[in-house]
Amino acid sequence: MEKDSIIGAVQNEKNREGVMKGYFGSMVAILATTMNAATAEDLFLPDAGLDAELSGFSVVPEVLTATRLKQPRSEVPGSMTVITAENIDQWGVRTLPELFRFVPGMFVKHGDQDSIAYHASNPNLMRRMQVLIDGRSVYRAGIASVVWEDIPVALEDIQRIEVFRGPNASSYGANAFMAVINIVTFHPADTLGTRAFARSGDQGVRDYEVSHSAELGEWFYRATVSRKHDDGFDGNERLGQSTVQPGDNLHDGSRDSFISLNATTQFSDQSRLLVEAAYKDGKQRLRQNFGEDEIAPVDENQSGFVMGQWQYDFSATHTTQLRAYWQKEKRLTEFRKCAPAVVLSPLLSQLYREDPYWANVIGRFDLPEELFVPIATGTANPADVESRLEEDLGRDYDISQSDLDQVQAIFAEAGFDVDNLSGTTCGNYDLDFDEQRIDVEFQDTVQWNDVLRTVAGVNFRRDEVTSETYFNGTVSNDLMRVFANAEIRPLDKLIFNLGGMYEDEDKNSAVFSPRAAANFLIAPQHSLRLVYSTAVRSPDLLEQEPDYSLQITDLTENYLGLTEGSLYATQTGAYGDLDHERITSWELGYYGRLPAYNLEMDIKVYRDHLYQLISDPINLNTPDVSSDTEMNLSGVDWQFTWQPSQIHSLWYSGAYIDADMKLGDVSSLSAREVRNLVRVETRLSSEFSHNLSWNFELGSWSFTQSYFWHRSYDSYGDQKLNPYRRYEAHLQKRWKLTNVELETSAFLHHLIDDEPIAYNTNRIEEKYLGYLHVGVRF
Structure with missing residues (x-):
C-alpha cells in the first residue's frame, strides 16, 4: 500500500472514531450526571437498600439449554448468553435475527434470506446452528438451513432466548454444531389481556400485530396474528445499484403473515399439557440479475406446525416429558430466464455426464473464438x-x-453457426419443494441424590421432501437418537458434566457426540470451567441424494426446435457419500456475578478444529462437491452486563477471532474459484467485534443507544480493514390510563460505513433509517 493510501486509511479510521465518540459522549455525560444525582438507595452498593424489584440480581440465574438440566449460570458446562423480554423491548428491533447482533461472536447477514453465523461460516445457508422454539427444531433437513422469515413467533411473545455458544450435539444432536439458539415463549397466563400495535418506517416497513391471551375453563391460551412488510436493501446509487424510484429496487423485499396459538392446561399438580400450532404465509423477492424478457422470481411459501408436550412429575426429583410435533413447508418459486440455446442441447448434456468441466467450457461460452473453426x-x-x-x-x-469430436457434433447441430449457438431462448422453470417432519421425543429427568442428576431420552424423526427439481420425486430420512447427560458433584466446589448422543439415520453413518466439562466454584456465583466437546453436522438430503435438474418449458424459438427441454448441467448422486462435518472444541471460561454492584460477566477462551467441511456451493454450477475443508478457529468471547443504578443498564459484548483455512483437493478448480472458496467460510465473520448498548429508564420513558463495530469484516486473505459500524437509538414512552396502556416509540439506525455486509449489494443508500411504533394493551 502506498504511503498516501495508508495515511488516508488511518485518517478515515480517526474520523470514524470521532463519530463514535460523538454518539457516546452524550451517553457518558447523562450517565455521570444521573449517577451523581442518585441517592444511596439508587446505587447498587453492598450496603445500599436494594429495591424489591431489583433485588433478584442476588439470585443466580438458571438456564436449561446447556444440558437439558436446569442449572445456575455458574455451573453450566459452556458459554451462555441470555436475552430477556426486557432486552428485546429496550433494543426495539423488529426481527429475530437483529437480536443476535448483541451476542458475542455472532454475525448477521440480511437480504432475501437472513443468515446468522457464530464465529465464522458460509453466509449463503445457515446450516451449522440448531434453532429451537419451545423445544421444536426449525432446522430444515432437506436443504440444510434455518429460514428466519418462516418462524411464526412474535418478539413480544418471547420470554427469553438462551444462546449456547459452542458445540452441543451431546444434548441436541447433529447440527447443534457451533451453537444452539433456544427461544422460550411466555406462558399464556403471563400475558393475559390484549395487545395491538402498528409500525411504519423507511424501506417500506409496515408491521401490524394483534395478540389476545385469556383463560377458558381449565385452559390458558394466547392467539397472535402478525403481518410484516419491508423492501430490503436499496443498494448504493454511486455504485449504480439503485435508482431514484421508490420501492424495492434490488428485489429483495419480503411480505410475511402468520397466526399462532399457544394453549396449556394442568390436569393435576403433577400433570400438564402444552399445545402449540401456527400457520404462516409469505413472499420473499429473490435478488437476481434479470433482463427485459425475464421475470424476477418470488419465493412463495406456506408453512405450519402442530406440537403437543405432556409433562408428568412423579416427585420433586423425578420428571418425565413426552413431546411430539408435525410440521410442513411448501415453497413455490417460478423463474422465467433467458440463455443461449446451446445449454438445452441433448448432446451437450451427454458430454456433461462424461466430462462436466469440458462441457462447461461450451455451455458457458468460455471457448476462445479462434478455436471455434x-x-x-x-x-x-x-x-x-x-x-x-x-x-x-x-x-x-x-x-x-473424442472430446473434440463430441463438440464438433454440437456445432454441427447448430449448422456450424455461432449465432445459432449463442442465440437466446427464454423459458420457465421452478425450484418448488414440499418438506415435512414428524418428531417424537421422550425425556426422563432424575435427581438421584445430592451428588448425581441425570437426564436421558430417545428421539425419532422422519424428514421427507418432495421436489421434481431437486430430487425428481420424494426422498426421506429416518433418524433415531439416544442421549444422556449427567451432572456429578463429588465436592461442593467441583462439578462434572458428562454427556453424549448416539444417532443412527438412513442417509448418513451412525455417530456419537460426547462432551466432558468440569466447573470449579470459586464462590457460588463465580466459577472456572474447562470444556471438551465434539459435534457433527449431517449432510442434508440434497448433499447426499441429489437428482437435481432444471426442466425448462414454454421455450421461445431456438435452433434446436424445442418447446421444452432440460438444462445440460445436472446432479444425479454425483456428490455421493459425503462425510459428516466435524468439530472438536476446547474451552476455558470464567463466569462471575457481583450482586452488590449488579455486574455479571462471562469470558471464554477457545480453540475449535473444524474438518470435513462441505464448503462447495450446492448448485448446478458445481460439478464436484467434497467434504475436505479444514478450519481452525481460536480467540476470545466476552460479555458484561452492568446496572450501576436503578435507571441505567449497560450491555457490552465482543469477540476476537483468528481463523485459519485449509482447503482440500483443489486440482479441478480455477485460481478464481480457489480464492472464492477460501473466503466463503469466513465471509460472515470479523476479526474484532464490539457490541455496546446503554439503557436509560426514567418513569414512563425509556431510551436505549446501541453501537456495533466490526473490524476486518469479511477480510480473510486480504489486507483491507473492512469496517462495519452501526448506531441504533430507541426512544419509548408509555401512558397508563384506566385499564389501558398506550405505548409509542421511535427507532433510528445509522450506518456509519459504506462497506456492505457479506455481499456487494447488501447496502442501503440512505444512511439514516427509522420507524415509528404505536401500540395499546388492555
Missing part, C-alpha cells in the same frame, strides 16, 4: 486446445480427440 472443421489438436484453455481459464484439462 478448428474444432468445427476437425483440424484442432487436443494438446493445443488443452494448453490454450489452461492458459485462459486457469484450470487443468484433459482433452482427448
Whole structure:
C-alpha cells in the first residue's frame, strides 16, 4: 500500500472514531450526571437498600439449554448468553435475527434470506446452528438451513432466548454444531389481556400485530396474528445499484403473515399439557440479475406446525416429558430466464455426464473464438486446445480427440453457426419443494441424590421432501437418537458434566457426540470451567441424494426446435457419500456475578478444529462437491452486563477471532474459484467485534443507544480493514390510563460505513433509517 493510501486509511479510521465518540459522549455525560444525582438507595452498593424489584440480581440465574438440566449460570458446562423480554423491548428491533447482533461472536447477514453465523461460516445457508422454539427444531433437513422469515413467533411473545455458544450435539444432536439458539415463549397466563400495535418506517416497513391471551375453563391460551412488510436493501446509487424510484429496487423485499396459538392446561399438580400450532404465509423477492424478457422470481411459501408436550412429575426429583410435533413447508418459486440455446442441447448434456468441466467450457461460452473453426472443421489438436484453455481459464484439462469430436457434433447441430449457438431462448422453470417432519421425543429427568442428576431420552424423526427439481420425486430420512447427560458433584466446589448422543439415520453413518466439562466454584456465583466437546453436522438430503435438474418449458424459438427441454448441467448422486462435518472444541471460561454492584460477566477462551467441511456451493454450477475443508478457529468471547443504578443498564459484548483455512483437493478448480472458496467460510465473520448498548429508564420513558463495530469484516486473505459500524437509538414512552396502556416509540439506525455486509449489494443508500411504533394493551 502506498504511503498516501495508508495515511488516508488511518485518517478515515480517526474520523470514524470521532463519530463514535460523538454518539457516546452524550451517553457518558447523562450517565455521570444521573449517577451523581442518585441517592444511596439508587446505587447498587453492598450496603445500599436494594429495591424489591431489583433485588433478584442476588439470585443466580438458571438456564436449561446447556444440558437439558436446569442449572445456575455458574455451573453450566459452556458459554451462555441470555436475552430477556426486557432486552428485546429496550433494543426495539423488529426481527429475530437483529437480536443476535448483541451476542458475542455472532454475525448477521440480511437480504432475501437472513443468515446468522457464530464465529465464522458460509453466509449463503445457515446450516451449522440448531434453532429451537419451545423445544421444536426449525432446522430444515432437506436443504440444510434455518429460514428466519418462516418462524411464526412474535418478539413480544418471547420470554427469553438462551444462546449456547459452542458445540452441543451431546444434548441436541447433529447440527447443534457451533451453537444452539433456544427461544422460550411466555406462558399464556403471563400475558393475559390484549395487545395491538402498528409500525411504519423507511424501506417500506409496515408491521401490524394483534395478540389476545385469556383463560377458558381449565385452559390458558394466547392467539397472535402478525403481518410484516419491508423492501430490503436499496443498494448504493454511486455504485449504480439503485435508482431514484421508490420501492424495492434490488428485489429483495419480503411480505410475511402468520397466526399462532399457544394453549396449556394442568390436569393435576403433577400433570400438564402444552399445545402449540401456527400457520404462516409469505413472499420473499429473490435478488437476481434479470433482463427485459425475464421475470424476477418470488419465493412463495406456506408453512405450519402442530406440537403437543405432556409433562408428568412423579416427585420433586423425578420428571418425565413426552413431546411430539408435525410440521410442513411448501415453497413455490417460478423463474422465467433467458440463455443461449446451446445449454438445452441433448448432446451437450451427454458430454456433461462424461466430462462436466469440458462441457462447461461450451455451455458457458468460455471457448476462445479462434478455436471455434478448428474444432468445427476437425483440424484442432487436443494438446493445443488443452494448453490454450489452461492458459485462459486457469484450470487443468484433459482433452482427448473424442472430446473434440463430441463438440464438433454440437456445432454441427447448430449448422456450424455461432449465432445459432449463442442465440437466446427464454423459458420457465421452478425450484418448488414440499418438506415435512414428524418428531417424537421422550425425556426422563432424575435427581438421584445430592451428588448425581441425570437426564436421558430417545428421539425419532422422519424428514421427507418432495421436489421434481431437486430430487425428481420424494426422498426421506429416518433418524433415531439416544442421549444422556449427567451432572456429578463429588465436592461442593467441583462439578462434572458428562454427556453424549448416539444417532443412527438412513442417509448418513451412525455417530456419537460426547462432551466432558468440569466447573470449579470459586464462590457460588463465580466459577472456572474447562470444556471438551465434539459435534457433527449431517449432510442434508440434497448433499447426499441429489437428482437435481432444471426442466425448462414454454421455450421461445431456438435452433434446436424445442418447446421444452432440460438444462445440460445436472446432479444425479454425483456428490455421493459425503462425510459428516466435524468439530472438536476446547474451552476455558470464567463466569462471575457481583450482586452488590449488579455486574455479571462471562469470558471464554477457545480453540475449535473444524474438518470435513462441505464448503462447495450446492448448485448446478458445481460439478464436484467434497467434504475436505479444514478450519481452525481460536480467540476470545466476552460479555458484561452492568446496572450501576436503578435507571441505567449497560450491555457490552465482543469477540476476537483468528481463523485459519485449509482447503482440500483443489486440482479441478480455477485460481478464481480457489480464492472464492477460501473466503466463503469466513465471509460472515470479523476479526474484532464490539457490541455496546446503554439503557436509560426514567418513569414512563425509556431510551436505549446501541453501537456495533466490526473490524476486518469479511477480510480473510486480504489486507483491507473492512469496517462495519452501526448506531441504533430507541426512544419509548408509555401512558397508563384506566385499564389501558398506550405505548409509542421511535427507532433510528445509522450506518456509519459504506462497506456492505457479506455481499456487494447488501447496502442501503440512505444512511439514516427509522420507524415509528404505536401500540395499546388492555
